Structures are given as C-alpha cells and as structure tokens.
Amino acid sequence: MNLRHSHLAGLALALLAGTAQAAPTVTIANWSGYIADDTLANFTRQTGIQTTYDLVDSNETTEAKLMTGASGYDLASPSNHFLPRLIKAGAIQELDRAKLPNWHNLDPKLMKVLEASDPGNRYAVPYLWVTVGIGYNEEKIRAIFGNTDVTRSWQLLFDPQNIAKLAQCGVAVIDNSTQMVPITLRVLGLDPASEKPADFAKAEAALRAISPSIRYFHQSKYVSDLANGNICVAVGFSGDVLQAMSTAQQAGNGVKIGFSLPREGTTIAVDTVVIPKNAPHLDSAYAYLNYLLEPKVIADISNAVQYPNGNAAALQYVAPALRENPAVYPPQEVLDSLFPIRTLSPAGMRLNTRLWTRVKSGT
Incomplete structure (x- = not known):
C-alpha cells in the first residue's frame, strides 16, 4: 500500500x-x-x-x-x-x-x-513614437538671449554665432546619425531623405561649423546632465527631455527645463513591435x-x-x-512639419556613417 x-x-x-x-x-x-x-x-x-x-x-x-x-x-x-x-x-x-x-x-x-x-x-504594430527636438534650461537661455523664443528654430544650434554663446553652459547632441543628418538636410532646405554625395557634403560642412561648440555627442548622457543643470541645451528625444524635466522637479533643484519642436520641422520615428x-x-x-x-x-x-x-x-x-x-502630442500644424526617417540604401548608410564619424572626431 x-x-x-x-x-x-x-x-x-x-x-x-x-x-x-x-x-x-x-x-x-x-x-x-x-x-x-x-x-x-x-x-x-x-x-x-x-x-x-x-x-x-x-x-x-x-x-x-x-x-x-x-x-x-x-x-x-x-x-x-x-x-x-x-x-x-x-x-x-x-x-x-x-x-x-x-x-x-x-x-x-x-x-x-x-x-x-x-x-x-x-x-x-506601433509601440511608441518619438521626435527629436531641443531641450533647454530656461533660466540660462533667458540669461543669454533675453527670452526663449530662439529655441523655436534650429538656428539656435545651426547658427555658429548662436551656438558659440551656449558653449560655456554646455550643448549636447544625441549621438544618432539617422536622426541628425536628415535634420541637418532639412535645415539646409534639402531633402531629408537625400542620398546625394553633394547634399551629404553640405550637411557635413554645416555640422563641422558648429561642432567646436558642442560639448559632447551621446545617446543618453544628456538626460541627467540637463536635469542637473550641467548643460543648458540638449538636442535629443522628446521623452528623454521630459524625463529630465521630471527628474529636476523631483530633485527640487530649481532647474526648469523646456522643450521645443523647431518650426523648420523635425523627425518622427515609430518604434514598432x-x-x-x-x-x-x-x-x-x-x-x-x-x-x-x-x-x-x-x-x-x-x-x-x-x-x-x-x-x-x-x-x-x-x-x-x-x-x-x-x-x-503636437497640434496638427506641428505634426504636418514632421517627417519620417527613411531607410537608406547601403551606399547611403555608408555616406551617413562616415560623415557622422568625421564630424564627431573632427577629422
């Protein structure tokens, strides 16, 4: 038994x-x-x-x-x-x-x-969608420019005189060539999806002109630095900048952060599943x-x-x-200015990658 x-x-x-x-x-x-x-x-x-x-x-x-x-x-x-x-x-x-x-x-x-x-x-299936814009320290931008209106245009970054004024308080740019090169092309009045070598050369020249005033390129470091007041401008993903806002508010450190989608237009990317x-x-x-x-x-x-x-x-x-x-969640007129990231051909991707490597290294 x-x-x-x-x-x-x-x-x-x-x-x-x-x-x-x-x-x-x-x-x-x-x-x-x-x-x-x-x-x-x-x-x-x-x-x-x-x-x-x-x-x-x-x-x-x-x-x-x-x-x-x-x-x-x-x-x-x-x-x-x-x-x-x-x-x-x-x-x-x-x-x-x-x-x-x-x-x-x-x-x-x-x-x-x-x-x-x-x-x-x-x-x-779409998961979340992202845009790239300008996160900024409101107090420091006002101290330099008198108001924050300048943040509504990419010329805050791409005008060498403007960005030079920001160098002391710190500018960070997202280390993402698939976002930044199309944005640069749009600012220059060119097709963001262009794969023409001549257009890439113009984009590289524009980025090289401002790179001496950029403190660093990084995929995520700008989130904590913006929240802590260690930099005054970050070109980055919308959600990252909002996380920096939330972190600063929770810390009670007095850092007030704004975010702008520049009027010239910017990228929209959809992360999918x-x-x-x-x-x-x-x-x-x-x-x-x-x-x-x-x-x-x-x-x-x-x-x-x-x-x-x-x-x-x-x-x-x-x-x-x-x-x-x-x-x-931008209003329709802003949504209309957004443009999707396009898939580059292998040749276009090589141009993009090499351009970005040269800009970051200064070579």
Missing part, C-alpha cells in the same frame, strides 16, 4: 514538473527604460505566460540578430526605418490580424505614417502583442516613459500633463 502511494506520489510530482516545464513563455527584445515597471508582471498575471526581457541598445544590433533567423526572440522592437530591409529579407512575419482583436484601437493617422515603411501595415520569422512561441507572441494594444496598458507605458503611443483609444488614459503637452 505504501509502495503504491509512493509510486502515485512520484508520478504526480513528475506530472507537475512536466507542467511547470511546459508553462508558456515569451521572449521580448526592447530598448532599455522603455516599459512601465508593472507591464510584464501584469501580463503574466493576466495570461499565465512567463516573460524573458532582453535589452537592446541599437537598431543595428536588433537588425543583425533578426537577419540570422535564429535570434530566439518572439518579439522585437525595430524602429520604422529598419522595417523595409527586414521585410525584404523575410526576417519578420506578416501579422495575422485575426489574432489581434485589439487592432482597431490603433490611430489611423500614425498608421499612415508607419505605412511608408510597412506598406499595408502588414508586419509591424514585430514577430521574427522563426519565433519559437508564436501564440505567446500574439498574446503579448494584443496585450500591448489594450488602451490602459499602453497608456501606462506612455505615462511611465514619457513618450506618446499610437493607440487612439488610449489617449483618455494618458496623464493630462502628458496628453496636453504640445511637445509630446
């Missing part, structure tokens, strides 16, 4: 172990600091699916892994301008919208922007994608990281301070 009970108990434990091993999982690749603290835990609580969250530091890294067809990811987060190459290579799957009942929540206007990179919106070609847990991938399309879920993410989302139904749940901030 005892032996029989022992056998049954052992069988039960084996079954339980097998069940535990078979628990559904999903592996997600995303940018650092780009999710709410409770997003993953709430997903697991709601679905029973365990999550593995892998941080990526660049689109190039994500692209390289997806191109192998063996990334191990169920979901990845490339920016929109990387989609055409991934689609052409067959590195990501066409979405089955029947498995995404929350698809109808998406904003048609943003989907139209995304369609330039993903015709028919067949492969990618895609399913890699050989995603190992396809059902879990769709479950997480559909979860992200829930209005309250994506609104909580926007509230946490200070970036706007592409879910029209989520707007009512976005914090009023964020929703009503024209630098985050």
Whole structure:
C-alpha cells in the first residue's frame, strides 16, 4: 500500500514538473527604460505566460540578430526605418490580424505614417513614437538671449554665432546619425531623405561649423546632465527631455527645463513591435502583442516613459500633463512639419556613417 502511494506520489510530482516545464513563455527584445515597471508582471498575471526581457541598445544590433533567423526572440522592437530591409529579407512575419482583436484601437493617422515603411501595415504594430527636438534650461537661455523664443528654430544650434554663446553652459547632441543628418538636410532646405554625395557634403560642412561648440555627442548622457543643470541645451528625444524635466522637479533643484519642436520641422520615428520569422512561441507572441494594444496598458507605458503611443483609444488614459503637452502630442500644424526617417540604401548608410564619424572626431 505504501509502495503504491509512493509510486502515485512520484508520478504526480513528475506530472507537475512536466507542467511547470511546459508553462508558456515569451521572449521580448526592447530598448532599455522603455516599459512601465508593472507591464510584464501584469501580463503574466493576466495570461499565465512567463516573460524573458532582453535589452537592446541599437537598431543595428536588433537588425543583425533578426537577419540570422535564429535570434530566439518572439518579439522585437525595430524602429520604422529598419522595417523595409527586414521585410525584404523575410526576417519578420506578416501579422495575422485575426489574432489581434485589439487592432482597431490603433490611430489611423500614425498608421499612415508607419505605412511608408510597412506598406499595408502588414508586419509591424506601433509601440511608441518619438521626435527629436531641443531641450533647454530656461533660466540660462533667458540669461543669454533675453527670452526663449530662439529655441523655436534650429538656428539656435545651426547658427555658429548662436551656438558659440551656449558653449560655456554646455550643448549636447544625441549621438544618432539617422536622426541628425536628415535634420541637418532639412535645415539646409534639402531633402531629408537625400542620398546625394553633394547634399551629404553640405550637411557635413554645416555640422563641422558648429561642432567646436558642442560639448559632447551621446545617446543618453544628456538626460541627467540637463536635469542637473550641467548643460543648458540638449538636442535629443522628446521623452528623454521630459524625463529630465521630471527628474529636476523631483530633485527640487530649481532647474526648469523646456522643450521645443523647431518650426523648420523635425523627425518622427515609430518604434514598432514585430514577430521574427522563426519565433519559437508564436501564440505567446500574439498574446503579448494584443496585450500591448489594450488602451490602459499602453497608456501606462506612455505615462511611465514619457513618450506618446499610437493607440487612439488610449489617449483618455494618458496623464493630462502628458496628453496636453504640445511637445509630446503636437497640434496638427506641428505634426504636418514632421517627417519620417527613411531607410537608406547601403551606399547611403555608408555616406551617413562616415560623415557622422568625421564630424564627431573632427577629422
């Protein structure tokens, strides 16, 4: 009798172990600091699916892994301008919208922007979208220029006389050539998507003219430096500057930060979520994608990281301070001045990369 009970108990434990091993999982690749603290835990609580969250530091890294067809990811987060190459290579799957009942929540206007990179919106779900603008220390800008009106134009940066006045208090520029080169081309009155060597030469000359007054180029350091008053101007992502504002307010250090989307226009990039070609847990991938399309879920993410989302139904749940901030959710006339980042050809990418390397190194 005892032996029989022992056998049954052992069988039960084996079954339980097998069940535990078979628990559904999903592996997600995303940018650092780009999710709410409770997003993953709430997903697991709601679905029973365990999550593995892998941080990526660049689109190039994500692209390289997806191109192998063996990334191990169920979901990845490339920016929109990387989609055409991934689609052409067959590195990501066409979405089955029947498995995404929350698809109808998406904003048609943003989907139209995304369609330039993903015709028919067949492969990618928009996550958050970003712009590049000018973050500035209001007190220091007023002390130098008398008011903050100058921040409404890229000439604050691209006029050598203006930026020279800022050199002492510190100017930082995001280390991102796919953003900064198109912006420079637009300021020069050229096509931001140009791949003409002559246009790149003009952009390089404009950047070289102001680089002596730039303290540093960096992907994220400007966030803390702007919040602490260590620099007075940062050209960077909208959400990063808003995070700096929040940090300064919480610290009570007296630093008041403003943010401007210059009137000449600036970039708009949509960070997306895609399913890699050989995603190992396809059902879990769709479950997480559909979860992200829930209005309250994506609104909580926007509230946490200070970036706007592409879910029209989520707007009512976005914090009023964020929703009503024209630098985050711009009015239509500003939206009309934004231009999407375009995918460069291999030759165009080489021109872009070499230009940026020379500007940063001063060679």
